[in-house]
Amino acid sequence: MADVQTSKVKFSFSTQLRENPVAQGLALISPTFLYLLIFMILPMLLVAILSFMMRGSYGNIVYRFSIGNYTRLADTLYLRILAYSLGVGLATTIFTILIGYPLAYYIARAPTRQRSILLFLILVPFWTNFIIRIYAWIMILRTEGFLNTLLLNLGLINVPLDILYTPTAVLIGMAYEFLPFMVLPLYTSLEKIENAQLEAAADLGARPWRAFLRVTLPLSVPGMIAGSILVFIPAMGMFVVPDLMGGAKTILVGNLIRNQFLVSRDWPFGAAASMLLMILTLAFTLYYTRKAGFGGEELLI
Amino acid sequence: MSEKKPALWLRIFSYLVYLYIYLPILILVIFSFNTQKMNIRWEGFTLKWYEVLFNDSNVILATRNTLIIAFVATFVATVVGTLAALALQRYRFPGYTMTETVLYIPVIIPEVVMGISLLAFFALINLQLGLTTITLSHIAFNIPFVTLVVRARLHGFDKSIEEAAMDLGANEWTTFKRVTLPTIMPGVLSGAMLAFTLSLDDYVITYFTAGPGATTLPLRVFSMVRFAVTPEVNALSTLWVLTVFIILLTSQIIQKRQAQN
C-alpha cells in the first residue's frame, strides 16, 4: 500500500480536480468547445456580419452596414430559386417516402436474421464516394446512356429520352442519395410496432388495409419525421447534384451561394443567401424536433 | 413486427428498389472493363483503363492527400470527440446545453453553409488554402459525429467497474487507461470509422477550403466526371467500391466474432 504521508504532497492538486466534478467536466469539454468555437461559430458569425456588407467595384468588401443584400434577395429571380429549392427538397422527401416506405416495411416484416443483412445491403453502395454514384447515374440517363440504349434496343422507344439535364434527373439523383436517410429511421419506427397491436386491430374487425392506415401508419410517423429532417434540409442545400445532373436550367440555393463565392466573387451577397438558408434550416429543424420530440440521435446511429 | 409472408407486390417492389440502388454500381463496374471509350456499347474486355488509372499522377496525388487528411482528421476528432462524449455523459457544468447545441449544428446545417463560412474565415485570418485548411475543416465536422456515436455507446456504462479498479489500487489515470478506455473502445472505434468515412467522402466542404492547389480524390473524381469522361473514372470507381466493400465486410466479421466471444 502506498504511504499515506507521501501521497499528501500530490494530494492537493489531484484532490482538487477530483473534488470538483465541474472542473473535470469543463476540462474534458474544453478542447471540443474551443475548436468548434474557432472553426465553426466564428466562421458563421463572420458570414452573418458579411451579409450586411456590400461588394465594392473591384470585388473587395466595403465595410459599411447595409441591408442591400437582403433586399436584393427579395427580387423575384432569387425568390424563384428559393422556391425551387424548397420544391426540390419537398419533392425529394416525398419521393424517398414513396420508395422507402414499402422497402422499410418489407425489411421490418422480414425474419429477424435477415433484417441486418437487408439493411447492410442498402448501406453498402452508400459507402462509396458520392460523386461516383452520381457519375453512374449520368452514365445511365445520358442520351447515349444505358437506359436509352436499352430501351432503344428493346424497341420500346424510337427516340432517346431526354432525361439528363432536366429536373427529373435531379430528382432521381437526389432521391438516390437520400434514400438510406429515409429508410433507416422508418425501419426503426416500424420495427418497434408490436405485433400485438395489429392483432388487436384484426381482432376488432379491421381489414389489413385499414389496420395499416389506422394503426401502422400513425405509429410510423416519428420515423417519417426523423427521415424528413435528414432528407429535406440537406436536399435544400445541395448543389452538386443539380450541378452535375441538372445542367444550366436547374439552380438551387446551394448553387447560388457557390456561384457568389467562387464565380461572381460577391461574398456579401453569397453570405446573405447563406444566412437565409441557415435560418430556414434552423426554423425547420426547431419546428419538427419540437413536434416529434428529439429522438433523432438513435436513428442516426 | 410479425414475420408473416409479405404480399407479392411488396416483395417485387422491394427487389426493384434494391435494383435501383445497385444498378448504377453494377454498370459502373462492368463498363470499367470495356474497351470502347464511350462506354455504352460493349466492345471487349480490357484492363487498359486500370493501367491508365495507375499511371495517372493526378489521381495518385489526390489519393495520397485524401488519405493523409482522413487519418489526421480522424485521429484528432476521435480523441477530442471521445473526451467530449465523456464530459457530456458524466458531468454537468455551466455551458452544458450550449455545448450540446453547438455540437448538433454541423450535423444539421447544409454543407454549403459550413463550407463558405470556413472559406470566409480562412480568408480573414489570411491562412492559405490547402491541405491544412482542408484538414482543419474536416476535424470541425468530424468532432460532432464522433461525440454522437461515442455518447450513444456510453449509455449503460457501468460505473462500478471504475470504482472497482480504484478500490483495487488504480488511481484515476490508470483506471481510465486500463478499464474505462478498453471498455468504451468499440464505441470509439465506431466513431473513428464514421469520421474516416466522412472525411474520405467529403466533397462540398473540401471544395470550398481546398483552394487552387490541393486536390483530393472526391475533387479529382468530380473534375474527371465533369470534364474528361473516360472509363478511367469507372476503373477508379470500381476499385473504390471494392476497397470499401472489403473494409466493411471485414469490420462486420470482426464485430460478429467479438460479439460471439
Next chain:
Amino acid sequence: MSEYAVEMQNVVKIFPTPEGGEVTAVDHVTLRIQHGEFFSLLGPSGCGKTTSLRMMAGFEWPTEGEIYIDSKAMGRIPPYLRTVNTVFQSYALFQHMSVFQNVAFGLEMENVNKAEISRHVANALEMVKLTGMDRRKPRQLSGGQQQRVALARALVKRPAVLLLDEPLGALDLKLRKEMQLELKALQEHVGITFIYVTHDQEEALTMSDRIAVMSQGKTLQIGTPLEIYERPNCRFVADFIGETNFLKGTVKKVDKEKVTVLLTSLSKEIEGLGQGSFIFGQDVTVSIRPEKIRLADDTGAGALKGLENFLHAKVVRTAYVGSDTRVFLDLGKDIKMRAWEQNHVSTLDPDAYYAVGDVVRVYMPIENTLVLPEG
C-alpha cells in the same frame, strides 16, 4: 495492533438533490467494528447502509465526522490508497479481461512480480473454488461464478477489511443460502474483518457476529444476532427482524426492569421487561414474538400454571406448516395476534391441534414480553 478495525465517529453524509434540496443519507452514525468480526449493516433501502460502506471504501467523503481504518483517520484519502477492498453488488468485473486478469489486477497495481501474481491468483481461485477458470471471460460465467471472481479479486490483496455490498442479491434462493454458508466459512478461515451490507434480515442473522440495524440514516441498535432478536430496543427493530406481535398501552407501574402496562383497547394489565427507562403514563408498545407465546385451553388447568400474563382470544385460522402450527387469534376490539406452536406431539388426531373457533388463553412469559418506547 489498533483498537478497532473500522470506526465511524459521528459521521454525517448529506447529498444535494437534483431539485436543489438536500437529503441526509447518514445521520450521526457511530460504529466500532472489531478485528476479525463479521459485521453486518442491516436495514431497508435508503437507510444509509450502502452510503456508510462507500464512505469506508473511499467513494464518498463524510460531510461531518471521521472514518478510521486501523485507527488511521481516512479524511479524503482516495480508494486506491486504503487498505480495504470492496465486493460490488453488480460484481463490477472487467469484461474485457479474463478471470485471471481480473483477479491479478489488484496485485498489478501493487507492482508484484509476475511469478508471485500467478501464485497468489491460483490460491485465490482455489479459495473460491474456481480453479481452472482463469482463461474464461466474465460473460462466459454464471452469476454465482462471477460473484466468486469478484470475491477472489478483492481477497487476493489480503485487505485488512473486506466490504461487501449486498453481494448475494442477484442469486437465486438456493444458491444464496449456499453462498451465505460459504462466505461465513471463508471469513472464519481467512480471519479478516468482513463488513456486510444487506436488507435481508435472515441473512444478517445467519452470518453475522454483530449487526447494526439502520433506518433513515441512523443506527437504531447494534448487537449480536441474539441480542437484536431477543431484545430489540425499539419498535422498528422488533418489527424489521423476524416477526412479532404489537400491543399498545400505557405504563402503569415501573419496578426496576419490570414494567406493568395497561393495554389500551383490551383494558387489561400485563407485565413485561422494559427496554429502556419509562415513566408513569408513558405510551408504549408491547412486543412478543409468535414463537414465544404459549397457548392453553381456557380452563386454567395444565402445565402453564405459574405464568400470570395472559389474555383471552379466539382462534380464527390455523396453518399447519409441518414443524409448527401457525395460530391466528382474535382478541376482540379489533386486536389480532399470531402464535407459532411447535408440534411436539406426533399424532394424526385432529383434536390435538387448535381448531377455528376455540377459545384459548394466550400466555405471554414475562421474559419474552418486551415493553418498547412508542414511536
